[in-house]
Every structure is written in structure tokens, then in C-alpha cells.
Amino acid sequence: MPYDPSAFPPFAVTVDLVVLTVRRHALCALAVRRGEAPFQGRWALPGGFVRADEDLAQAAARELAEETGLRVHDPAAPAQDNGAHLEQLATYGDPKRDPRMRVVSVAHLALAPDLPAPRAGGDASNARWAPVEELLQQGGHGRDGEPVAPLAFDHAQILADGVERARSKIEYSSLATAFCPPEFTVGELRRVYEAVWGVALDPRNFHRKVTGTPGFLVPTGGTTTRQGGRPAQLFRAGGATLLNPPMLRPEV
Amino acid sequence: MPYDPSAFPPFAVTVDLVVLTVRRHALCALAVRRGEAPFQGRWALPGGFVRADEDLAQAAARELAEETGLRVHDPAAPAQDNGAHLEQLATYGDPKRDPRMRVVSVAHLALAPDLPAPRAGGDASNARWAPVEELLQQGGHGRDGEPVAPLAFDHAQILADGVERARSKIEYSSLATAFCPPEFTVGELRRVYEAVWGVALDPRNFHRKVTGTPGFLVPTGGTTTRQGGRPAQLFRAGGATLLNPPMLRPEV
DNA sequence: GTGTTTATCGTCAGGCAGACGACTATGATC
DNA sequence: GATCATAGTCGTCTGCCTGACGATAAACAC
Numbered sequence: 001m002p003y004d005p006s007a008f009p010p011f012a013v014t015v016d017l018v019v020l021t022v023r024r025h026a027l028c029a030l031a032v033r034r035g036e037a038p039f040q041g042r043w044a045l046p047g048g049f050v051r052a053d054e055d056l057a058q059a060a061a062r063e064l065a066e067e068t069g070l071r072v073h074d075p076a077a078p079a080q081d082n083g084a085h086l087e088q089l090a091t092y093g094d095p096k097r098d099p100r101m102r103v104v105s106v107a108h109l110a111l112a113p114d115l116p117a118p119r120a121g122g123d124a125s126n127a128r129w130a131p132v133e134e135l136l137q138q139g140g141h142g143r144d145g146e147p148v149a150p151l152a153f154d155h156a157q158i159l160a161d162g163v164e165r166a167r168s169k170i171e172y173s174s175l176a177t178a179f180c181p182p183e184f185t186v187g188e189l190r191r192v193y194e195a196v197w198g199v200a201l202d203p204r205n206f207h208r209k210v211t212g213t214p215g216f217l218v219p220t221g222g223t224t225t226r227q228g229g230r231p232a233q234l235f236r237a238g239g240a241t242l243l244n245p246p247m248l249r250p251e252v
Numbered sequence: 253m254p255y256d257p258s259a260f261p262p263f264a265v266t267v268d269l270v271v272l273t274v275r276r277h278a279l280c281a282l283a284v285r286r287g288e289a290p291f292q293g294r295w296a297l298p299g300g301f302v303r304a305d306e307d308l309a310q311a312a313a314r315e316l317a318e319e320t321g322l323r324v325h326d327p328a329a330p331a332q333d334n335g336a337h338l339e340q341l342a343t344y345g346d347p348k349r350d351p352r353m354r355v356v357s358v359a360h361l362a363l364a365p366d367l368p369a370p371r372a373g374g375d376a377s378n379a380r381w382a383p384v385e386e387l388l389q390q391g392g393h394g395r396d397g398e399p400v401a402p403l404a405f406d407h408a409q410i411l412a413d414g415v416e417r418a419r420s421k422i423e424y425s426s427l428a429t430a431f432c433p434p435e436f437t438v439g440e441l442r443r444v445y446e447a448v449w450g451v452a453l454d455p456r457n458f459h460r461k462v463t464g465t466p467g468f469l470v471p472t473g474g475t476t477t478r479q480g481g482r483p484a485q486l487f488r489a490g491g492a493t494l495l496n497p498p499m500l501r502p503e504v
Numbered sequence: 505g506t507g508t509t510t511a512t513c514g515t516c517a518g519g520c521a522g523a524c525g526a527c528t529a530t531g532a533t534c
Numbered sequence: 535g536a537t538c539a540t541a542g543t544c545g546t547c548t549g550c551c552t553g554a555c556g557a558t559a560a561a562c563a564c
Contacts (some may be wrong), residue, residue, distance in 0.1 A: 008264040008265075091308060095305050106345065228509055229510025230561050231561060438543090459542075460521090
């Protein structure tokens with residue numbers, strides 16, 4: 001590769017975030033309203049430019065903190081700090097994906113427990129948690145009957161890829177605990193799986209599976225009745241990050 | 253985000269390729285020798301700059317064709333053309349990964365059947381198939397006792413990630429057939445799994461699994477004795493791309 | 505108390521995988 | 535040609551896991 005300047009055209013590099021959480025039994029993603037052209041007024045995924053001295057993961061963590069206040073789990077110490085899970089998702093670089101210039105976006109996937117309220121630079125009206133189903137439907141109508149505009153840029157594709165990643169990854173990893181508070185019950189974890197997969201799971205078989213997998217759940221000794229009904233044991237996520245054998249999604 | 257020019261520093265964007273194949277019972281990757289600084293003379297993964305009007309996947313396919321002559325499978329028609337499988341792997345953007353400038357590399361993973369011989373711009377001495385084990389060992393010695401220098405840049409990490417992707421993906425998909433010629437036997441497919449995972453599999457259980465999964469293998473009617481022994485049925489890859497339930501790697 | 509809700513334990517049948525025996529069909533060797 | 539080595543293919547058995555579902559337990563609402 002000679003040093004032909006025309007050989008490496010300049011690119012802008014951004015990170016976009018698919019931030020998922022489970023609210024009211026639904027898988028939701030963080031969306032921000034665009035304040036400027038193109039796609040002004042439309043919903044988009046949060047994101048921003050990678051700075052000159054920043055690694056991609058750093059940039060994603062910074063954007064996540066700016067948008068949600070969340071810090072990122074230290075993978076080395078996956079203890080029960082209230083941090084989020086963050087991983088690289090995929091990179092999108094279609095020459096026409098941004099009409100202004102050539103932008104390559106390194107999308108990241110973040111999973112967070114249910115959060116109080118979004119903040120986008122302090123302006124709450126410009127950020128919201130929306131059910132992914134609503135964000136992904138093309139030209140449909142939201143819960144309130146209002147027509148829904150598709151996400152800006154190629155963000156619908158990015159969101160769909162992130163959702164699929166989350167759906168498949170909780171099959172064989174303990175990632176679903178990233179949607180839960182530090183201490184949680186088996187039932188709460190089950191409702192996470194149900195919301196992410198959009199299916200109903202048998203509580204008895206689910207309980208057997210997750211409590212029977214060594215290292216997956218660690219009882220804290222406490223109990224809670226915050227879900228109503230009989231008090232449930234509280235657990236923390238154990239050290240096991242891989243679920244073997246996996247918990248497969250029920251067939252359609 | 254205002255249009256602050258300092259907000260989007262210019263990046264160079266490249267694609268790097270992890271091209272894997274199975275040769276002589278070993279998982280091998282394509283390596284090219286660097287002709288210029290930095291890391292002059294060291295082995296590296298093939299790759300190059302993304303052109304101004306090119307999508308990332310296009311750039312990866314172009315590089316793959318330049319280095320190996322392989323064309324890429326059309327995912328829409330995964331028939332038995334001799335194309336390779338190509339998918340995006342991950343993106344590497346550490347600010348210091350290239351000492352010359354800020355380079356973000358979108359790594360891709362390609363899987364190919366055993367090929368005649370590599371060509372790197374026509375110069376065979378500058379490209380080779382090397383066992384991944386050899387490329388990844390740090391400061392060790394190759395088969396011939398010659399000391400092995402680690403791969404240039406962060407390519408050892410990229411290669412390791414690509415190998416891990418391949419190892420895990422053949423568990424639950426029909427991807428292993430991408431290492432096989434258009435028609436292959438169950439035994440040849442088993443040897444692919446054995447080479448990629450580095451384990452021995454029971455021929456009888458493997459045969460039962462792959463022939464019992466609907467849509468995975470389609471008999472062509474022919475047989476071959478190219479492996480010696482009793483003639484084996486020839487198969488093509490069926491339409492099924494997902495293997496459910498998966499074929500799990502044996503525990504260590 | 506009665507009903508409702510959720511959690512948790514048990515049981516049972518079917519499916520699948522690991523371990524392995526047995527047989528088949530070719531080429532190589534004596 | 536008999537024997538051997540090699541590889542492929544079909545079965546069997548056992549144990550584990552899962553899906554389906556009954557039963558019991560412990561809270562709250564009335």
C-alpha cells in the first residue's frame with residue numbers, strides 16, 4: 001500500500017448506542033429526538049463522534065454516561081455496582097447512510113436495569129424509552145394512535161441488530177442479569193426473559209433451570225415481596241457468564 | 253451536536269481480513285508479509301483502505317478477491333458456487349493501534365474451502381496459510397524451529413477474535429460447510445469440526461447428528477472414496493442455516 | 505377465612521447426546 | 535485371493551435435560 005493520499009479518504013467515525021432496558025414488561029430502547037437536519041425532529045439512537053484520543057469503547061461509554069448517567073460495568077469486577085453492560089455491536093458504513101458526509105458508525109449495545117428517567121443533555125422531552133416494537137414498526141401507529149415515523153438514518157437496522165443480539169445472547173450467557181437490579185428474584189429474571197423474547201415461560205421450569213445452573217445465581221439470603229405473592233429469595237448474578245447448556249428460546 | 257469541526261477528527265478506515273481455512277487437519281489463516289514500515293517484514297492480516305464510494309462489506313469482498321481470488325457467496329443464493337463466507341467481525345480503533353495515524357479497522361471474517369495457493373498481488377512468497385496456533389503463539393517457535401514473531405499491529409487480537417467467532421458459530425449454524433468443497437462427505441465435515449475445535453469427535457454420533465438435522469445436509473446421490481475406506485455419501489449444504497439444537501463443543 | 509398472586513418443589517414422559525458394539529465396503533498388502 | 539487397515543453407517547443403552555403440569559407454600563386483599 002503506497003502512501004497515495006487518495007487511498008485513504010477521510011471518514012468521520014461515530015458511535016451509536018442501542019441502550020436496552022425492560023420497562024413494564026416490554027423491551028425498550030433509548031431514543032433521542034434529533035434537533036437538526038437531516039432527519040430533524042425524528043427519533044434516533046443516541047450517539048456522537050469519536051474523539052481524536054479516544055478508544056471506541058471509551059467513546060461509547062462516554063456517550064452512554066452523557067445520555068443516561070450510567071457507568072459501565074468493569075468486566076474484570078462484575079460485581080453489583082449499578083453499572084450497565086456495554087459491548088460492541090457492529091459497524092455501519094454505507095457511503096450514503098449520512099447525506100452530509102462519509103460517516104462510519106460503530107454501534108454498541110448497552111443493557112441497563114430499569115432506570116428512573118432518561119436525560120438528553122438535561123432535556124427530557126428529547127429523550128425517551130420506547131418499546132422496541134414501536135420503534136421498529138414501519139409507518140405504523142404507536143400506542144396512542146399517533147403515527148410513528150421510522151428512526152433516522154439506518155438506525156432501525158442498527159436497533160434491530162442490537163435487539164437480535166440481546167435476544168440470542170441471553171440464551172447462552174448470564175447477560176439477562178444486566179437488565180436486573182443488583183439483587184433480584186427468579187421471577188424478575190424470568191420476566192426479563194419474557195420481555196426480551198416476547199414469550200411466556202413456565203415459572204417452574206425456569207426456576208429449575210436457573211437455580212440448577214452452578215455459578216449462575218448466588219442467593220443473598222434476603223427475600224422480597226415486591227412482586228406480591230409469596231416472598232421470593234433474592235439473588236445476585238454469580239460468576240458464571242456462560243450458560244451451558246443454553247436456555248433456548250421456545251420455538252415459535 | 254453543533255458543527256464544530258474539531259468534533260469530528262478525520263479517521264482512516266480500513267478493512268482487515270481473517271481468512272480461515274482447514275488444511276492438513278489444522279485451522280489455518282491467511283497471513284501476508286508487510287513490505288514497509290511499520291512492522292516491516294512481519295506477518296499481518298490482509299487488508300486495506302476502504303474507498304470513498306465503497307461499503308464496508310464491498311471493501312472486504314474486494315480485498316478478499318485481491319488476496320485469494322475468492323468471490324463471496326451471495327447470501328441470497330447460498331448454492332454451491334465456490335464462494336467464501338464473509339461476515340463482519342468487529343471494529344478495532346485504539347488510538348495507538350497504528351503509529352502513523354488514527355486508523356479504525358473494520359475486521360471481517362472469511363471462511364473458505366482449502367485453496368490451491370495464496371497469492372498476494374502475484375507474489376506468493378509474501379502470503380501464506382499458517383496454522384492459527386502458530387500465528388497466535390507469542391514469541392514461540394514454528395514447526396521448523398524458527399522463532400515466530402507476533403503478528404503486526406493488533407492483528408493477533410483480531411485473529412483470536414475471528415477464530416473464536418468461527419469456533420462458536422459452527423456450534424449453532426451450518427457455517428462449517430463453508431470450509432468444505434461444494435460436495436463433501438460427513439467425514440470431511442467432521443474433520444472440519446475437529447480441526448476448528450481442536451478436538452476429536454465420535455464419528456458415529458457426529459453422523460447421527462448432522463444427518464438427523466432436517467435441512468442441514470442434502471444427499472447428492474454420489475459417493476466418493478477420496479478419503480480411503482468405504483465409499484461415503486456425498487452431500488451438499490442444505491437450506492438450513494441454523495442448527496437447532498446446537499452441536500456443542502465437548503467440554504475441556 | 506377466602507380468594508388471588510407468586511414462589512417453589514415434585515413427577516413423569518420424551519428427546520437428545522455420549523459411550524460404544526457391530527457391520528459394511530473399499531483399497532493395500534501379503 | 536485372504537487378510538488387514540481404513541472409513542462409513544446403523545443400532546443400542548443410559549443418563550441428562552426439558553416441557554408439561556400437579557401440588558404446596560407464603561404473602562396480601564377483602
